[in-house]
Amino acid sequence: MNDHYPALLIISPLLFAFLVSGMAWIRKGLCYPLALVGSGLCTWFSVRLLADVLQKGVVQYRLGGWETPWGIGYHVDTLNGMVLAVVSVLAFINLVATRRSVSAEFPEKEGAFYTLYLLFIVGLVGMVVTGDLFNLYVLLEVASLTSYALIALGGPRAPLASLNYLFMGTIGGCFYLLGVGYLYIMTGSLNMADVASLLPGIYSSTAIWAAFTFCMVGIGIKMAFFPLHGWLPNAYTFAPSSVSSLMAPLMTKVMVYVMIRLMLSVFTIDFTFSVLSLGTAMVWLSILAIVTGALLALAQKNLKRMFCYIIVSEIGYMVGGAWLGNAAGMTGAILHILNDALMTICLFLTAANVHYRISGLELHQLRGLFHRMPLTMACFVAAGLSIIGVPPTCGFFSKWYLITGALQAGQYGFVAALLFSSLVNVILFFRVIEISYYGDMQHPHGHGSPAGPRTEAPATMLAPLLIVSAGLVIIGVYTGTIVTTVIDPIIPATLVR
Amino acid sequence: MSDLIPILVAKYNYWLYIVLMMIGLYAMIAKNNLVKKLVGMNIFQTSIILFYVSIGCKKGATIPIIQHGMAAGHHAIDPSHYVNPLPHVLMLTAIVVSVSTFGVALALAIKTYHQYKTLEEDEILARLRPR
Numbered sequence: 001m002n003d004h005y006p007a008l009l010i011i012s013p014l015l016f017a018f019l020v021s022g023m024a025w026i027r028k029g030l031c032y033p034l035a036l037v038g039s040g041l042c043t044w045f046s047v048r049l050l051a052d053v054l055q056k057g058v059v060q061y062r063l064g065g066w067e068t069p070w071g072i073g074y075h076v077d078t079l080n081g082m083v084l085a086v087v088s089v090l091a092f093i094n095l096v097a098t099r100r101s102v103s104a105e106f107p108e109k110e111g112a113f114y115t116l117y118l119l120f121i122v123g124l125v126g127m128v129v130t131g132d133l134f135n136l137y138v139l140l141e142v143a144s145l146t147s148y149a150l151i152a153l154g155g156p157r158a159p160l161a162s163l164n165y166l167f168m169g170t171i172g173g174c175f176y177l178l179g180v181g182y183l184y185i186m187t188g189s190l191n192m193a194d195v196a197s198l199l200p201g202i203y204s205s206t207a208i209w210a211a212f213t214f215c216m217v218g219i220g221i222k223m224a225f226f227p228l229h230g231w232l233p234n235a236y237t238f239a240p241s242s243v244s245s246l247m248a249p250l251m252t253k254v255m256v257y258v259m260i261r262l263m264l265s266v267f268t269i270d271f272t273f274s275v276l277s278l279g280t281a282m283v284w285l286s287i288l289a290i291v292t293g294a295l296l297a298l299a300q301k302n303l304k305r306m307f308c309y310i311i312v313s314e315i316g317y318m319v320g321g322a323w324l325g326n327a328a329g330m331t332g333a334i335l336h337i338l339n340d341a342l343m344t345i346c347l348f349l350t351a352a353n354v355h356y357r358i359s360g361l362e363l364h365q366l367r368g369l370f371h372r373m374p375l376t377m378a379c380f381v382a383a384g385l386s387i388i389g390v391p392p393t394c395g396f397f398s399k400w401y402l403i404t405g406a407l408q409a410g411q412y413g414f415v416a417a418l419l420f421s422s423l424v425n426v427i428l429f430f431r432v433i434e435i436s437y438y439g440d441m442q443h444p445h446g447h448g449s450p451a452g453p454r455t456e457a458p459a460t461m462l463a464p465l466l467i468v469s470a471g472l473v474i475i476g477v478y479t480g481t482i483v484t485t486v487i488d489p490i491i492p493a494t495l496v497r
Numbered sequence: 498m499s500d501l502i503p504i505l506v507a508k509y510n511y512w513l514y515i516v517l518m519m520i521g522l523y524a525m526i527a528k529n530n531l532v533k534k535l536v537g538m539n540i541f542q543t544s545i546i547l548f549y550v551s552i553g554c555k556k557g558a559t560i561p562i563i564q565h566g567m568a569a570g571h572h573a574i575d576p577s578h579y580v581n582p583l584p585h586v587l588m589l590t591a592i593v594v595s596v597s598t599f600g601v602a603l604a605l606a607i608k609t610y611h612q613y614k615t616l617e618e619d620e621i622l623a624r625l626r627p628r
Binding site for chain 1: 522525531534538541542545548549552584587590591594597598601602604605606608609612621625
């Protein structure tokens with residue numbers, strides 16, 4: 001059983017998804033416990049797998065016992081071990097946290113919702129664990145299809161936003177598939193390690209360049225990298241709160257992971273940085289992403305929409321860090337996948353809790369929220385401080401690595417963009433804090449109940465939020481350990497230290 | 498000009514899929530009707546399937562079934578006699594993906610239609626704009 005963790009990880013939520021969809025006809029009350037078991041098993045296996053990888057090194061798993069270049073192989077090193085643990089743990093926490101808002105928002109569709117939720121986990125986890133290029137495409141589409149359906153469960157404008165996401169997402173997926181096709185023509189293989197070993201002789205071929213470009217554009221659409229981010233704000237804003245707090249932290253981060261995986265272990269460092277010499281252009285693009293994301297966030301009047309544009313700017317951090325072409329930048333980018341997933345889930349869970357109580361997330365509706373929901377807002381402040389980058393929280397450390405990398409690479413524009421977006425984040429968060437803390441004093445005769453009684457979100461929603469925001473500080477404190485045990489082993493030796 | 502024609506003729510399958518792909522992309526971007534956009538998306542996906550199918554093809558090759566396997570003992574097999582089956586098998590999966598994407602998209606289009614009573618994008622956007 002110990003050897004089969006990589007397969008069990010995917011099979012357990014998949015089987016439980018079928019069980020849940022069947023149970024929806026028999027006893028609706030059992031859907032949620034079953035989903036909890038499925039997601040819990042996935043979390044347990046992935047945490048055990050991470051422990052295994054840390055102890056014994058890289059885990060190779062052959063599905064059905066077929067040798068890897070012919071069969072499908074799962075390949076787990078510390079990079080995807082970490083991402084696996086993050087994805088499954090956060091999905092589990094979100095499942096617990098949003099139980100109440102799910103039964104409040106769509107009580108008659110719970111069975112369908114939990115089925116889709118588990119299938120979405122299958123897609124994400126599979127994408128992370130697989131070592132096969134085509135398998136990655138299929139699981140990418142599994143995750144995307146379920147996310148279209150989950151987003152469409154939301155309010156009146158959700159179906160249209162989801163349809164737009166579907167158009168963009170399909171173009172992205174097809175571009176990735178096309179890139180894989182070119183790689184297959186040139187190498188005759190779909191296994192990542194095999195492709196990486198076959199490529200060095202044919203780096204100069206234009207087909208490989210085309211393959212790289214198509215893959216990167218496709219993944220760029222899926223992760224909402226700046227010029228291709230158009231679908232994200234609407235889709236995540238109009239999605240139900242339980243869905244946006246699942247998707248916003250995980251989907252885009254997993255796509256960043258896929259990009260880093262392609263750069264490191266398919267096209268390898270030599271090709272990405274020496275042969276292509278796209279580094280500077282990509283870093284400038286991500287500078288653009290950071291600045292525009294921050295400025296657009298400033299223009300928003302809805303809390304969730306503001307968070308969405310913050311994600312667009314955070315994607316810029318990670319892509320820029322990965323393309324800096326040195327070890328510090330890559331470390332920062334990988335560390336930021338972990339940190340940003342935590343910060344984003346913290347923000348969106350806060351939004352879910354607020355939405356549960358006051359059913360509206362326009363900024364002017366947040367007046368007096370500190371008196372009504374002190375603990376929720378305390379977690380919001382913690383997440384805000386982390387995104388701004390205040391030292392004890394984890395956001396500071398990844399930003400530190402990113403800035404170090406940028407200085408080493410001589411990309412001063414990237415440093416300036418990071419500092420600029422930190423300043424804009426200060427404005428963003430302190431504006432919300434001002435409205436929700438002092439709002440009542442400025443408008444004593446405002447409509448609504450001024451400084452109403454304390455109506456904190458229910459304990460099942462509050463406890464996971466508190467755990468996540470404690471995680472922000474804990475991860476921050478243990479950053480040094482995480483970097484030396486998890487991230488250092490996967491940074492290739494050829495990268496500039 | 499005289500150089501161009503051999504290039505066009507020798508790799509006509511690739512040019513064909515590029516043309517199809519551009520037709521699909523054009524329809525997705527420029528068309529106003531949501532169903533026309535969906536059809537464009539389907540053309541776009543189909544072009545990639547055709548591309549994959551064409552890369553497995555070989556001149557004068559036959560289906561990849563070895564006629565006297567098993568008891569006939571080992572003998573040399575020349576791979577150039579057989580079509581590469583792998584891209585075709587991959588495309589079975591991709592066809593399933595494209596069909597299910599199309600299904601989800603149609604369901605979303607129906608939901609949108611019930612809401613706005615139209616499938617023309619400009620009319621929907623006009624209705625969404627705050628008055």
